[in-house]
Amino acid sequence: MSLRARRPRIAVATVVAEGFLGRLAFGMVSFALPLYAYSIGLSVAQIGLLVSLRTVLVLPLKPVAGWLADRIGVRAVYTLGALARVVAAAALIFSGSFLGLALVRALQGASAAGREVASLGVIVRDAEGRVGTAYSLYSSFKSTGSVAGAGLAGILISATGSDYRLLFTIILIMSVPPMVAAWFGLREVAGEGKEAREEEPEEEMVREGGVRETLAMLREFAGPASVGMLVVTSAYMVHGIFPVLATQYAGLSEAQAGVIYSLSAAVFLFSGPAFGWITDRRGRTFGLIWRSAANIGSSFLYLLSPTFLGLAFARTVDDSGKAAFKPAWASAVAEISAADPKRRGKRLGVLDTSQSLGEAVGPALAGLLWQTGGILALFAVRIVVAVVAEVAALKVFGELKGLRLSPSARLTSASYALPPALGLVAAWGWIWYAGRGGSGASQTDLVIGGAVVLAGSLIGAFAGGYAHAAERRAARKDEERALGDLAHDLRGQLTVIRGEVELVLAREDTEDGERTRSAESVLQELERIEEIVRKRREGAS
CATH class of the missing domain: 1.20.1250.20 (MFS general substrate transporter like domains)
Structure with missing residues (x-):
């Protein structure tokens, strides 16, 4: 019941x-x-x-x-x-x-x-x-x-x-x-x-279809559950180890770390309801985008400003992203569970488990990365996870439905310039981090930085070339479409001119008055053609 x-x-x-x-x-x-x-x-x-x-x-x-x-x-x-x-x-x-x-x-x-x-x-x-x-x-x-x-x-x-x-x-x-x-x-x-x-389904049918139903549910929830796990994993990569990050990496005292912790409660208390209001009235797109933007931004802040104020600001930005994602996630989960009200609890249980899995994986992954690759590896992977989670969330929850990037000169320029710029930033961050101890960056660190810059340049060349080719293909399609539209628009005028020439002007027995009227009609149609071409040129420019 x-x-x-x-x-x-x-x-x-x-x-x-x-x-x-x-x-x-x-x-x-x-x-x-x-x-x-x-x-x-x-x-x-x-x-x-x-x-x-x-x-x-x-x-x-x-x-x-x-x-x-x-x-x-x-x-x-x-x-x-x-x-x-x-x-x-x-x-x-x-x-x-x-x-x-x-x-x-x-x-x-x-x-x-x-x-x-x-x-x-x-x-x-x-x-x-x-x-x-x-x-x-x-x-x-x-x-x-x-x-x-x-x-x-x-x-x-x-x-x-x-x-x-x-x-x-x-x-x-x-x-x-x-x-x-x-x-x-x-x-x-x-x-x-x-x-x-x-009517409630018969118990016999429920038992027979139980395994099949569970497998179908797992396939249906693969996308949403993956999003929930990825987002929470990236969040808990810092949340679970923040005390160690504050005291060992930034050199803060336990009291200072406690003060930053207390800021989290204030951020959630005030920003949470605000983001919930936005989600209910404007949709969940903003919450989904802000979650990953806050994740990426806070990761850079943790790396570049390991001070009390830097960590406090980074933690505030990070927590605002968590506060933004929670109502967006709840809205998506409510929509998914509403598809089968009789099994709402089971569907909610499976989806909520994905977040618990992220809570378990995040700290373990962070500890492993910190131990093997250092703090830079930890935040680099966190940024990658955040980007993947963002794209997956927008796609799975339908926020990218019908949205596509059209080839353009701006997109081509961005494709050429963005990867090398990111490579330069990443290389600079690596060399800066390697030389923090005062001994300077080693030759190996410089080689790694150069390799990152080279990789960014190669990716930019490939992406830019691909975008430029797509832009040229789009331009050719636009030209073909424009010519087709022009031919369609001129078909009536050309038909009139052809009729006047073949049926009136080309005949020797046509009277002078009829010939004059036909010539004027041809001139009028030619003027209309000129007007159509002029408007087409103005629209293209």
Whole structure:
């Protein structure tokens, strides 16, 4: 049976409030758990496993949560997720070993999978034309709650002399109100309208087509899921390692890094709703474009200005891109899920999993690139991923539909000039980075820079030649089309002239008056031909 919220506005407000309160408690756990694990003697490797365990479990559980939402409703899934968070908080009080903390992280993973899929389902179902605004508010309050929770946990740990049991008890108490709010605020009733009146498919048919349906869904979602994963991967390549980037690369103190973190909450809180409003009223194109533009711009800022102000500005630009993409993504997901309302939860679960996969891949890829190729390799790959994600997003979500670049002199000039210019910038960045230590760039670095410039020049020559050839082909087609149009326009006048000449002027027995009239008619048609040619020339110029 199709279900809808009893009071849609209350349901959306409940999701936003629960997002803040839930993230407030989760932010406290995220801050305190590694410190508590270290205090009971766990190794750094074990702590790393605990941190990653939640994300690893979220990946397979989100599709399951979506499947459950289709069968028992988003309210039940949301409440079960909130209950799992309460149980995890209670278990945390009594956990004093690696296995105990692993159980806590497993419960947190199950909780996150249920709540995130169900919250997206509520917004898509009940926001009614304001999905972008609602999802941006939800994301903004979640981010604010996470940052506030981490700060509150730090204060409580210092004030209580590292009494983690007391802190975990406070977290348990704080976890109960969001669960109660979800239970009462998300109450559902039977749906109305065409969707609710449609007959449910027979269970036998559902079982027989289950595997085939799943495979078809995976093929359908290959494009959107790839976009979600690529965008989040590029975002989390910096997000996950920012503390290390700030302290080790830029040489900032922990306090300065914390101040920059606090700016993130302010950026999300104010820019998120603004981008949501733009998405709902102007479409998602701006959000998609700004995400990658902010990603690329912040990458250059991180590289070229490793100072407190530079990193603060880079982080602000980067976070504004995240705030722009979230409502655009929610709008696209709502459109995709609406294609099959009866399986909306399952479709949302699969799509939302792609973002969780990006959250896991991003930090791992960043660490690998930094370790093997340095900070320049990290941001170079991040820029490439951002460009690929941008093109894929505009194409997959239909923003490039019917749009193509027409051959022109400007396009040819840009094709010749842009690759060499980018090669020069990349070579300069490489040589500058290699010589930062004061020893200057080595001969190998100069050779690499020269190779990059040469590669840019060759690419420019190839791209420019291709664009020039396309421009010439287009010019020939335009000339042929213009000649065809001219011939069509002159056909009537030429027919009249030919008739006058053959039927009147060429005959010896034509009377003088008739001959004069025919000659005047021919002259009039010739004047019309001259007028047509003149207008064609003016239009061409």
